[in-house]
Amino acid sequence: MEQYHVAVLKKEILDLVNPQKDESYLDLTAGYGGHASMVMQITTNYQSSFLIDRDPTAFEYLKQKYKDRAVHLMNLDFLSASQQLQNQQKKFDIILADLGMSSQHINDPKRGFSFLSNSSLDMRMDSNQELNAFKVVNNYSQQSLQKILKDYGEEPKAVLIASLIIKNRPIYSTHDLALICQKAWPGYHKIHPATRTFQAIRIEVNDELNQLQLSLPIWFELLNSAGRLAIITFHSLEDRIVKRFFKEIAGPYLDSQATLINKKPVIVNQQELVNNPRSRSAKLRVVLKK
Ligand SMILES: C[S@@+](CC[C@H](N)C(=O)[O-])C[C@H]1O[C@@H](n2cnc3c(N)ncnc32)[C@H](O)[C@@H]1O
Known part of the structure; x- marks a missing residue:
């Protein structure tokens, strides 16, 4: 349990x-x-x-x-x-x-919630719903991505990360998305550079x-x-x-x-x-x- x-x-x-x-x-x-x-x-x-x-x-x-x-x-x-x-x-x-995720969501790599393990971009709490992280990352406009990263992730580099996402499409895995965030935030940081982006996309996917x-x-x-x-x-x-x-x-x-x-x-x-x-x-x- x-x-x-x-x-x-x-x-x-x-x-x-x-x-x-x-x-x-x-x-x-x-x-x-x-x-x-x-x-x-x-x-x-x-x-x-x-x-x-x-x-x-x-x-x-x-x-x-x-x-x-x-x-x-x-x-x-x-x-x-x-x-x-x-x-x-x-x-x-x-x-x-x-509110939020269970540990099961984070621990099961197949669910695609965590940037610490590599999997396809999913992040759906309800695995039967249509919208998933792959669709958000690969289909949303640059402007929408920017807004999501800013509003739901409070990401200071929302503009840069949104443009890197667009340039690197198609993005299939949590690993590739995390690498993009690392590109935007080179060097050492107290929290992982992908934390805010993953939070933002998860909030969008699950509304x-x-x-x-x-x-x-x-x-x-x-x-x-x-x-x-x-x-x-x-x-x-x-x-x-x-x-x-x-x-x-x-x-x-x-x-x-x-x-x-x-x-x-x-x-x-x-x-x-x-x-x-x-x-x-x-x-x-x-x-x-x-
Ligand atoms: C932090 S966990 C709750 C753990 C629970 N209190 C326990 O003691 O095991 C959050 C749970 O809420 C569910 N959840 C999150 N948002 C939801 C929503 N909008 N509607 C229904 N369930 C939701 C998630 O699927 C997850 O299982």
């Missing part, structure tokens, strides 16, 4: 979300069920719990893991799943979104920021009164969207609809950082619906 994904900030989620027996639970990014099992062990209300993941590998794993439980599983992107649940007028006491932006109001609507919405982000672009939305709903007014459980995002402690270096950029924000 642990080789697929190690769930982050588990203790902090328990402290801030404070699950209670019989509460209903919606996990929008259930992955390999680390958080879900932890929460549902306390709530024990499997029949009122829904676990979502767009990744077919994660979904098959969840199906197996919970085959003896009455929990509902959905293999969908969380925006579509949330819209369906909204149409069915479902409500939940606890909603969790632990990550739009999914989040459009889902947030639905998630809040799906909460029962006294329900808690917990979100873990892994980069500043996501965190900014969540922070802004939480600020909007939990404004300093008597009639605001929510209360921030933590004013500052919670980050991992030293011990977790040592045990699971991938947790280093995780930030947890929790809001309570009045």
Whole structure:
């Protein structure tokens, strides 16, 4: 189980979300069920719990893991799943979104998420969707690539990298794309020169920021009164969207609809950082619906 994904900030989620027996639970990014099992062990209300993941590998794993439980599983992107649940007028006491990739995505070279192993350019979380990294890298205009690298990667050399991509087409592998980034950033750098480009293309392929932006109001609507919405982000672009939305709903007014459980995002402690270096950029924000 642990080789697929190690769930982050588990203790902090328990402290801030404070699950209670019989509460209903919606996990929008259930992955390999680390958080879900932890929460549902306390709530024990499997029949009122829904676990979502767009990744077919994660979904098959969840199906197996919970085959003896009455929990509902959905293999969908969380925006579509949330819209369906909204149409069915479902409500939940606890909603969790632990955004981004699982370790399985990074560790399996065939998925094409990592520049550390060589594979074809893929990066799809939902391996059945049409758009993949190959299409973005080889079909998008120079201007679109530039914009993606700038907006989704905050890449200072977006213009240069986009032009190198165009010049070196067709680009087939993660290795070749990483080499282009290295050309743009010669010499030694604290972070690998391909980090921002890979993040940008992954966000575009999976439409990550739009999914989040459009889902947030639905998630809040799906909460029962006294329900808690917990979100873990892994980069500043996501965190900014969540922070802004939480600020909007939990404004300093008597009639605001929510209360921030933590004013500052919670980050991992030293011990977790040592045990699971991938947790280093995780930030947890929790809001309570009045
Ligand atoms: C960080 S992992 C979650 C791990 C999980 N909390 C656990 O304990 O195993 C993120 C998961 O969310 C899924 N995911 C990311 N964006 C999604 C989206 N828009 N809709 C549905 N699933 C998504 C990914 O496929 C991945 O399995």
